[in-house]
Amino acid sequence: MPRFRATALGDLAARLGRPLEGDAAWVVRGVASLEDAGPGDLVFVRGPRYAGALARSGAGAAIAPPSVDTGGRPAIRSPRPDLDFARAVAQLALRDRPPAGVHPAAVVAPDAHVDPSACIDAYAVIGARCSVGARSIVHPHVVLYPDVKIGADCEIHAGCVLREETELGDRVVLHSGAAIGADGFGYTFDEQGRPAKIPQIGRVVIEDDAEIGALAAIDRATLGTTRIRRNAKIDDLCVVAHNCDVGENVILVGQSGLAGSTVVEAGAILMGQTGTTGHLRIGAGAFLGGRTAVHKDVPAGARLFGAPAMPERAWHRTMSALARLPDALRRLRAVERAVGIRAPRAGEEEA
């Protein structure tokens, strides 16, 4: 079970900058979902819809909008209970933080620079000329190839590999097993028509506050830079190919893939298992539904679905029409009969 820093509700409300209702001295001992909460737990409710669930919950306190009756429980009042709950959890949850310093079973190149407040954990490998910034945590079994730069307050989980010259800003999080800076998939064909490798000598830059999921691959550029911009969020098992530019605040959900040189502008959201062909641009704030496949540029703010992608309304109409298609073919044949057009025989109609 996760462990928490016992905190007076009044102190928490003050830190969140939200008004408190009820006993300020009430002590938060944990957080939980409405279903699982016990008397020492803080929960949140989004709105009146959840008032019944709160009434039935064992929770001792709630973050809730002013409109929700908390049944006498002390409450932090918030117009954005989900956001304040996320902030509260970040304050309350205790995590084992490995101690600062270099674990004796780690290999650090003599010309690497590791900030004394950083942690390099067991069996990590820090290559030549690397740098690791203040308070960053490099978990066990992380490999930094030469010339990797890591900023301050980053967390690199176990098993990540960062190839040569990868550069991370501050507060970047890489989850277990992410592969950063592996060669892009670049080939041409030789005179005999065989695939011939195009050397991949560019690099990857991941800017401040970006987060990369477990087992995701962000490939180095062929020449130049593959860039993940500030606060972009990339989920597990996504692939970002060489020379992509993923904009600020972009959300790329699980198992999505961006082909080479795709530009995703700020704030776009690509749901799970989406894919793009290369050299195209997804406009700012665009939304691609799950499993969408994009073959051409997407205008800013567009909402697309399907493969090939269509605007949302057209996609809904088309999928609805598709479900009626077998019946429509029968109706078409009936009309042909009514007007004396010989119905095509099986096999004829494709001719």
Add this chain to the structure above:
Amino acid sequence: MPRFRATALGDLAARLGRPLEGDAAWVVRGVASLEDAGPGDLVFVRGPRYAGALARSGAGAAIAPPSVDTGGRPAIRSPRPDLDFARAVAQLALRDRPPAGVHPAAVVAPDAHVDPSACIDAYAVIGARCSVGARSIVHPHVVLYPDVKIGADCEIHAGCVLREETELGDRVVLHSGAAIGADGFGYTFDEQGRPAKIPQIGRVVIEDDAEIGALAAIDRATLGTTRIRRNAKIDDLCVVAHNCDVGENVILVGQSGLAGSTVVEAGAILMGQTGTTGHLRIGAGAFLGGRTAVHKDVPAGARLFGAPAMPERAWHRTMSALARLPDALRRLRAVERAVGIRAPRAGEEEA
């Protein structure tokens, strides 16, 4: 080549509990496919359809149903030759088992508990308060974050990472590079519309006999538990997001993805590259064909295909109708002409 424990066919038949036909002293020296088998090899045939292949095979003995003539070869008679062959291979195949104990190049926290019969291999990292049960094998380069519990007779292959509080039952197998318990992909949006992380403080529980493929990711819950139930089988590069509940005996084939809070009930089969949107339920025994995309609850026992998913028969009819659609549009125009409806000009018909 794999190595085998030379075994008298009679002994093997006895262990499988099946009747023997022919020489009980015949020695099985290996197992092979019908094409590759040599005179010391045991093969299996599913039924009469494969009798010709068996006749041509160099195999020395067979597991076969009573109806199949084995051409004088000694035979173990079985109503389920594939299942008995699988059991026979499990008995016969020899594997290098690393010796019990902790490799000198491994880091085990002083307050971790490792059963003396377990193996902790080179460069494994066993975090604070972890436990590893009897006869379990932790291969090289596995990282257990603090508070991980591993039951008996588990095998954790090289490169797996198990985040804090992950709990494994008995006989669980994790293949190379699986990422268990990484943060779920949970974000809300802050007052400026930027993605803001929801801390992921839940955990993953994987019950007895479950098996997780190479490079699969099973994310920890936001709050509470992501659960993989008894004997569930998850293939390579699948993603199971936060708070999912994968039922007993479920089969999840390669590169499939379950979005957050998906419930998959017992015995459902999801073929390769399927996907689900979050917060839905796949009923017991349902079957989703390869590449199916599910957007709503699936009834128990349903068979769905396609994206968006349709019942099997509707999908076959719809895909067949779709192939005839270009021709149907021509036929529609002909009918319009016949009844004096002006055929729409190019570009008009979408209006």
Add this chain to the structure above:
Amino acid sequence: MPRFRATALGDLAARLGRPLEGDAAWVVRGVASLEDAGPGDLVFVRGPRYAGALARSGAGAAIAPPSVDTGGRPAIRSPRPDLDFARAVAQLALRDRPPAGVHPAAVVAPDAHVDPSACIDAYAVIGARCSVGARSIVHPHVVLYPDVKIGADCEIHAGCVLREETELGDRVVLHSGAAIGADGFGYTFDEQGRPAKIPQIGRVVIEDDAEIGALAAIDRATLGTTRIRRNAKIDDLCVVAHNCDVGENVILVGQSGLAGSTVVEAGAILMGQTGTTGHLRIGAGAFLGGRTAVHKDVPAGARLFGAPAMPERAWHRTMSALARLPDALRRLRAVERAVGIRAPRAGEEEA
């Protein structure tokens, strides 16, 4: 920034076997894209279309077809500028090569054979009876299970796991985190209908010059061999299931998956996120567009798109027709009215 071996342009031209135009003593100090190039950089242009970009570029020299005016810059003339540029970069780019020998923090089984010119880097684990050929580089944190054979001039990037009996030819490259030889996903059902494991005791062979992307999984065969043939190129996060046979020069682009026993013949190209069902054959030189799903054998040279896959022309016609389907249904209803067929009411037409 990548580093380069300063080289006289005349020497480079001679090594490429191409005619030089201009100053043979001009020194190449780097390579770059047209946009990023500076005065010491060599670039390439594919043809006259890029002449304007070259004119605006800061590049000092170019590899270009004879038809392109390089504005007085010294030039290597080539009918295949992209291919010669790739070869030039391979000659010019400097890489940190870890020194030959076994790192003191590596575990090598006493009966393994490592060529003295090979490099076994920190925390690598080389199992019993393995062999590593001349000049091959085994990066940190690679694990070779027992009986793995690696040829000459291979490069195995950090975090790769090679299970028992995997065999690599010469010049094979495995990118970060690739999982080679993990168990195939083979189950049958026991008498109670539960998934029962079929032991996977085959192996993986990867032939000369093949390249496997980051976090890709190539599963061992159930019995026999999963084979990746000479010069095949497999991208990040692809899955090749048990008993597949991937032909020479095949290209398998990111996140594609081959189900068990798929045969891909020489020179086929499978674009990103494609999938195949098992036991089928993709003919030589076939092309499958991105996200294609194949359910039956593909003839040699075919070009397929879509899910389920269709020939290219049929797919384009069908997708175009699909976009017109909602309108066609309205037109169909109008025709029905015109001929006095009662238009079906909502809900009726599916009956």
